Amino acid sequence: MHAKSTGQQIEQPRQPAAKILPVAEEDYTLGSEQCGRHIECLKTKVAWCTSQSELQLVSARLLEIQESERRRIATDLHDVLGQSLTMIKISLEESLLLLDGNESEVAAESLRRLIPKVKDALGEVRRVAMDLRPSILDDLGILATLSWFFREFGAVCQDMEVGKDFSIEEKNVPVPLKITIFRIIQEATSNIVKHANASRIRVSLKEAGGALHLSIEDDGVGFDVAEMANYCPLDKGIGLLSMKERAKLSGGHYELASAVGQGTRISVVWPLVIALRA
16 A cells, blocks of 8 residues: 655654764863863962972971071070170179279279170170171161172182172162062072082172062082972072072062083062152
8 A cells, every 4th residue: 555645755854873973072072171171270289289398398497497596596695695795794803803902903904805805795796686687788778788798708708709780779679678689699699608619609689671680690510400399408409499489479580590510590580669669
C-alpha cells in the first residue's frame, strides 16, 4: 500500500552529532580559559608564597640582628665605657684623698691625667650613638652624613678606592628617604667588604627624570643572581633581602645585577612626589 503524495517536503530530523560538535568546541574553549586562569592563580600563589618566605626570612634575620646588636652594645658599654668610667671614679677618689692630705699639686696632676680618659669615654659614647642612628643625619642631612660615612670607611678600608657622585641638592631628598638611603648604602658597603673582594666602589645619588636614583657598584668577584635567589646564606643573602625590602617599603624600585667575575651593581629608583620636595 503506497502513501498518497501531498506535494509537501518532509523535514528529516538532524543527527545528534551536528549538535555535539559545537558543544564540544565550546567546552574546550571554556576549559582552556579555566586552565589559563588556574595557571595564573597558581603563579600568583607561588609569587605570594615566595614573597612570604622572603619576608619571614628577613623578619627572622632582623630579630637575630637586633639581638646581636643589643649584645654588642651591652658589651661595648660594659667592657669599654664601663671600665673607663670605673678608672675615672678611682682616679677622682685618689685625687680627693690627695687634696685632703694637702697634696694639691699631686692631686692636680692626677686630675690632669683624667682628661684623656674622659675624652676616650665621650668618644665611645658618640661611637655607640652613631651606630644606633647618626645624629649628623638629623642635624646636617644625608649629604653630610654620607661624606662622614665614607671618610670613616676610607680610614678603615684604605686599600679600596671609593668613587662618589652625589649630584643632588639636600632639599630634593625627601626626609623619610634619608635614613633608608643611608641604611642601604651601609648594608651594601658592608656586603662588599665581607664578600666581594673588590678594589673599587662607586656610589651615585642623583635626581633625574622626576626620580631619585641610587646606585652602588663594585668590581669584585660577583655571584650568580639566580643561584643566590634559590640559596640564600644568612650572612650574605639576608643583607640583599633587607636592602630590597627597605627599597620596596619606601616606594622604590630595586634592581640587583651581578655575574661571577663581573662585580655587582645595586640600584634603587624612587619616584619623587612634588609635595615631598617642599
